[in-house]
Amino acid sequence: xxxxxxxxxxxxxxxxxxxxxxxxxxxxxxxxxxxxxxxxxxxxxxxxxxxxxxxxxxxxxxxxxxxxxxxxxxxxxxxxxxxxxxxxxxxxxxxxxxxxxxxxxxxxxxxxxxxxxxxxxxxxxxxxxxxxxxxxxxxxxxxxxxxxxxxxxxxxxxxxxxxxxxxxxxxxxxxxxxxxxxxxxxxxxxxxxxxxxxxxxxxxxxxxxxxxxxxxxxxxxxxxxxxxxxxxxxxxxxxxxxxxxxxxxxxxxxxxxxxxxxxxxxxxxxxxxxxxxxxxxxxxxxxxxxxxxxxxxxxxxxxxxxxxxxxxxxxxxxxxxxxxxxxxxxxxxxxxxxxxxxxxxxxxxxxxxxxxxxxxxxxxxxxxxxxxxxxxxxxxxxxxxxxxxxxxxxxxxxxxxxxxxx
Amino acid sequence: xxxxxxxxxxxxxxxxxxxxxxxxxxxxxxxxxxxxxxxxxxxxxxxxxxxxxxxxxxxxxxxxxxxxxxxxxxxxxxxxxxxxxx
Numbered sequence: 001x002x003x004x005x006x007x008x009x010x011x012x013x014x015x016x017x018x019x020x021x022x023x024x025x026x027x028x029x030x031x032x033x034x035x036x037x038x039x040x041x042x043x044x045x046x047x048x049x050x051x052x053x054x055x056x057x058x059x060x061x062x063x064x065x066x067x068x069x070x071x072x073x074x075x076x077x078x079x080x081x082x083x084x085x086x087x088x089x090x091x092x093x094x095x096x097x098x099x100x101x102x103x104x105x106x107x108x109x110x111x112x113x114x115x116x117x118x119x120x121x122x123x124x125x126x127x128x129x130x131x132x133x134x135x136x137x138x139x140x141x142x143x144x145x146x147x148x149x150x151x152x153x154x155x156x157x158x159x160x161x162x163x164x165x166x167x168x169x170x171x172x173x174x175x176x177x178x179x180x181x182x183x184x185x186x187x188x189x190x191x192x193x194x195x196x197x198x199x200x201x202x203x204x205x206x207x208x209x210x211x212x213x214x215x216x217x218x219x220x221x222x223x224x225x226x227x228x229x230x231x232x233x234x235x236x237x238x239x240x241x242x243x244x245x246x247x248x249x250x251x252x253x254x255x256x257x258x259x260x261x262x263x264x265x266x267x268x269x270x271x272x273x274x275x276x277x278x279x280x281x282x283x284x285x286x287x288x289x290x291x292x293x294x295x296x297x298x299x300x301x302x303x304x305x306x307x308x309x310x311x312x313x314x315x316x317x318x319x320x321x322x323x324x325x326x327x328x329x330x331x332x333x334x335x336x337x338x339x340x341x342x343x344x345x346x347x348x349x350x351x352x353x354x355x356x357x358x359x360x361x362x363x364x365x366x367x368x369x370x371x372x373x374x375x376x377x378x379x380x381x382x383x384x385x386x387x388x389x390x391x392x393x394x395x396x397x398x399x400x401x402x403x404x405x406x
Numbered sequence: 407x408x409x410x411x412x413x414x415x416x417x418x419x420x421x422x423x424x425x426x427x428x429x430x431x432x433x434x435x436x437x438x439x440x441x442x443x444x445x446x447x448x449x450x451x452x453x454x455x456x457x458x459x460x461x462x463x464x465x466x467x468x469x470x471x472x473x474x475x476x477x478x479x480x481x482x483x484x485x486x487x488x489x490x491x492x
Contacts, residue, residue: 191417193419193422194416194417194419194422197422265478271420271460271478271479272418272420272421272424272460272461272462272477272478272479273415273417273418273419273420273421273460273461273462274459274460275415275445275457275458275459275460275461276459278415278445278446281415281417282417282446284417285415285416285417285446289416
């Protein structure tokens with residue numbers, strides 16, 4: 001598989017999971033209503049985009065009986081003056097057509113992204129309360145800061161997926177991103193790679209699947225339990241500013257160390273295995289050898305469970321930064337207890353994805369892929385940068401880490 | 407006679423990746439021989455060779471003389487380029 005294809009596949013999986021997850025996130029759904037909605041549509045005769053938007057609005061009116069459209073011909077002087085005023089209200093410097101105002105939102109131009117957003121906005125206003133800024137302007141009422149609809153600030157039009165409100169998916173994205181980066185962290189991966197390299201010799205695919213799969217499953221369960229325990233502890237202390245500063249500082253230190261490791265390897269051009277904790281690594285390697293050579297499969301599987309627990313426990317200090325940061329973000333958002341299980345599981349799923357890829361490639365090709373060690377180094381850089389950003393926000397702007405849920 | 411002495415450890419994924427690359431090089435360049443030394447099993451030799459903080463280490467000898475030392479993970483092309491100058 002080409003690198004670009006792999007990147008695309010990973011991105012697609014992340015996006016799909018994000019969207020799937022967003023549908024199960026605690027989004028409050030307003031009861032469907034039939035609010036009247038007025039769209040103020042500034043157009044210029046002969047303008048192609050205006051014609052396209054008019055077709056869209058006409059179709060929408062046929063579907064929505066409470067929708068009305070008021071048109072303004074921009075070629076008329078008085079309408080130009082109105083649009084100039086309205087654009088200024090929205091602090092928009094582009095005064096051009098088509099220009100559309102609906103509720104507390106406006107759109108300049110018309111394309112597929114605007115169509116999707118406008119469509120969604122109209123549907124949302126039909127079902128929920130909103131402020132019609134244009135109506136207030138026309139009746140000379142004062143326009144308040146709270147009248148503006150900030151929803152679009154959080155909307156992104158993604159390829160394939162379509163329009164996504166980041167407030168609905170932000171914690172899901174954080175879980176996916178941090179879990180994925182954490183999974184690439186090479187702290188505990190060497191044991192999986194070593195174990196795979198040993199069992200590959202047997203050419204017994206069933207044995208390889210069982211041993212590798214159980215190692216990953218046990219690692220996932222262990223990590224899940226550790227994160228839930230940590231989250232419960234964090235939840236008790238999260239309100240204390242001092243605790244936030246401590247966690248933020250730890251994130252900054254861990255992030256700084258990760259970036260240092262990456263830069264050191266790059267500068268010295270010695271990208272390989274660091275000779276540290278050799279005694280522990282030798283013990284793990286001996287244990288893995290015992291498992292690979294065990295004639296009894298049940299005994300080997302018991303050994304795998306033990307090995308996975310030991311190696312993850314021993315390497316916990318090495319890879320604790322991102323789980324720590326993630327549980328703190330969950331706690332800051334008041335996501336604890338049962339409500340947090342989905343997010344932690346999403347984190348773990350993406351934590352295990354790179355291991356699954358390395359394992360899958362190994363099973364099918366009977367070789368250990370160099371990809372594993374290569375991407376691991378970049379995990380130091382990306383993970384470090386993320387930890388520094390979140391650590392900084394946790395200390396100085398914790399409110400930014402409070403993702404609101406509609 | 408030229409020799410590649412590769413110092414590896416079982417716990418080192420980069421060693422797993424580099425071993426076949428050096429072996430492939432030796433198969434193509436018959437003037438080279440290949441010897442692998444386990445880092446954990448040969449502490450005194452490793453110490454004598456001053457293997458520092460990163461594995462694998464490939465020490466290239468011409469006769470008895472060490473001429474080049476390649477450390478860590480390198481692409482097959484990189485190995486080819488660095489060894490072609492010897």
